[in-house]
Every structure is written in structure tokens, then in C-alpha cells.
Amino acid sequence: MCGRFTLTRNLDAIADTFGTGIAPGLSDHEPRYNIAPTEEAPVVIAAPGGRRAGPMRWGLVPAWAKDVRIGARLINARSETVGTRNAFRESFLARRCLVPADGFYEWEARHAEGPGGKPRVRKQPYWIHRPGAGLFAMAGIWALWSSGPDSRLATFSVLTRDAPDPIRWLHDRVPVILPEDGWTDWLARGTPPEALGDILGSADPPELQLHPVSRAVNRAGYDAPDCIREATPG
DNA sequence: CCAGACGTTGTT
DNA sequence: GTCTGG
DNA sequence: CCAGACGTTGTT
DNA sequence: GTCTGG
Numbered sequence: 001m002c003g004r005f006t007l008t009r010n011l012d013a014i015a016d017t018f019g020t021g022i023a024p025g026l027s028d029h030e031p032r033y034n035i036a037p038t039e040e041a042p043v044v045i046a047a048p049g050g051r052r053a054g055p056m057r058w059g060l061v062p063a064w065a066k067d068v069r070i071g072a073r074l075i076n077a078r079s080e081t082v083g084t085r086n087a088f089r090e091s092f093l094a095r096r097c098l099v100p101a102d103g104f105y106e107w108e109a110r111h112a113e114g115p116g117g118k119p120r121v122r123k124q125p126y127w128i129h130r131p132g133a134g135l136f137a138m139a140g141i142w143a144l145w146s147s148g149p150d151s152r153l154a155t156f157s158v159l160t161r162d163a164p165d166p167i168r169w170l171h172d173r174v175p176v177i178l179p180e181d182g183w184t185d186w187l188a189r190g191t192p193p194e195a196l197g198d199i200l201g202s203a204d205p206p207e208l209q210l211h212p213v214s215r216a217v218n219r220a221g222y223d224a225p226d227c228i229r230e231a232t233p234g
Numbered sequence: 235c236c237a238g239a240c241g242t243t244g245t246t
Numbered sequence: 247g248t249c250t251g252g
Numbered sequence: 253c254c255a256g257a258c259g260t261t262g263t264t
Numbered sequence: 265g266t267c268t269g270g
Contacts, residue, residue, distance in 0.1 A: 003242095005253095036254085036269095038270050060241095065240090070241090073240095073241055075253080076243075077241080086247080086248055088240090090247080090248095105253070106253085109244090160243090171243095173242085173244095221269095
């Protein structure tokens with residue numbers, strides 16, 4: 001499921017929606033139409049002076065990891081089990097975050113014929129977003145990893161849940177999207193684990209729309225407005 | 235006890 | 247670091 | 253998530 | 265087919 005997402009709004013809009021200050025590393029954020037695993041994105045956490053948005057790498061690297069490469073496999077965490085998994089539990093209990101987004105992608109495998117009648121699969125991407133393409137908060141967890149005495153890397157993972165009916169035909173999992181009234185408790189250090197489960201379990205997904213887009217988005221590293229432009233599939 | 239994994243998705 | 251499997 | 257690689261030796 | 269990188 002959530003293997004790509006968009007964040008086309010500028011920093012002012014993010015700061016405004018999430019009530020954050022901006023960490024130094026974010027001052028140059030440009031609209032993003034194709035954020036892929038291992039890339040950096042702005043993430044909101046609770047800080048002493050209030051919420052703060054700072055850059056983190058997508059794909060959680062636990063503190064005990066010997067190698068950053070584990071992060072490429074830890075881009076999603078199932079909300080149903082995130083509290084019990086070795087790789088996620090500590091982050092779930094102590095380091096939760098909001099991942100600002102205004103859309104994400106899912107793919108439909110279309111079976112077609114290639115040259116010589118050979119079967120091949122065309123992967124048709126769909127952009128999924130709120131009506132009006134407003135910002136929303138994906139539930140996330142994060143970790144700090146040290147590769148040496150002076151180098152620290154902040155990484156995050158996006159929580160998932162069963163897809164709601166309007167999306168299910170396309171995909172059975174979606175990111176957990178937290179309503180604004182759950183943000184503070186989700187981010188707070190002191191929220192008890194039971195309450196966290198309630199927040200995740202009661203998070204009704206917002207109304208979502210989807211439409212097919214150019215297969216240009218399939219290529220990680222291609223990041224331009226036509227990633228979200230409506231395309232005729234097939 | 236030690237060694238090795240630590241995760242999700244989708245597809246059939 | 248902590249859990250699971252052998 | 254998708255796309256692209258998947259490997260080593262030795263030579264320049 | 266499966267793993268890695270983005």
C-alpha cells in the first residue's frame with residue numbers, strides 16, 4: 001500500500017495546518033509529487049516548545065540496526081501489530097509522529113499483451129486524495145539511528161490499516177489517517193498504550209477521491225506535477 | 235544456551 | 247535491544 | 253510502492 | 265524469481 005505519497009503544499013501551509021515551528025533542515029522544501037521510500041520528507045513531532053516539523057528519511061532504521069539498509073523494508077507498520085513487533089515497539093511507545101501528505105498512490109495491475117502476444121502487466125497508478133486535495137496527517141512512528149559519534153539519522157514509518165470500502169476494489173490496505181482531534185494525544189509522550197490503540201482503531205478515514213494518473217509516477221525519482229494529473233488508463 | 239531476525243505488500 | 251527458533 | 257539489477261577479475 | 269535502491 002502506502003509506498004508513495006504527495007506533499008504539494010509549501011512549508012507555510014504545513015506549519016499552518018499542523019501548528020508547527022519549522023526545523024532548520026526544512027527551509028528549502030519544494031512541492032513534492034512523488035515521495036518514495038528512502039527519500040526525505042517533513043515529519044511533525046511533539047517538541048518542548050510545541051509541535052515541530054523536521055526532515056526525516058522514509059523507512060524506519062531502529063537504533064540497534066547495524067546497517068541503514070534495513071530501513072528500505074520498514075516503510076510501513078501494521079497498526080494492528082505495531083505495538084508488538086521488535087522493530088517497531090519502542091518507537092510506537094515513545095516516538096510517534098504525523099506525516100503530512102495531500103495524497104498517496106495505489107497501483108492496479110492490468111494484464112495486457114506485449115510484443116509477440118507475450119503477457120505483460122501494466123501498472124496503472126491512481127492518486128488518492130481528499131476532495132479539494134487538502135492536507136491530512138498519516139500516523140507514523142520514528143527512530144534515531146547513529147552511524148557514528150557525530151552522525152544521527154531520523155527515520156520514519158507509516159502505519160497502515162484495512163482499506164475503507166471506496167478504496168477496497170483497488171487495494172486492501174491504506175495509511176492510517178488521523179483526524180485533527182487525535183493529533184495531540186497521538187504525539188504526546190504520556191499517552192497510555194491503550195489510548196493509542198483507541199486512537200488508531202477509531203480513526204475513521206476521511207472522504208477520499210481517486211483518479212488514474214500518468215505512469216510517469218511509477219519511476220521513483222520522477223517528481224513533477226504531471227504525476228497527479230488525471231490520465232486515461234489503458 | 236547461541237544465532238539470527240527484527241517487515242509489509244501483493245499475487246496466486 | 248529483544249524475541250524466536252533450533 | 254516500482255524499476256532495475258542480479259558479478260568478478262583485472263586493467264586502464 | 266528475488267533483492268536493492270530510490
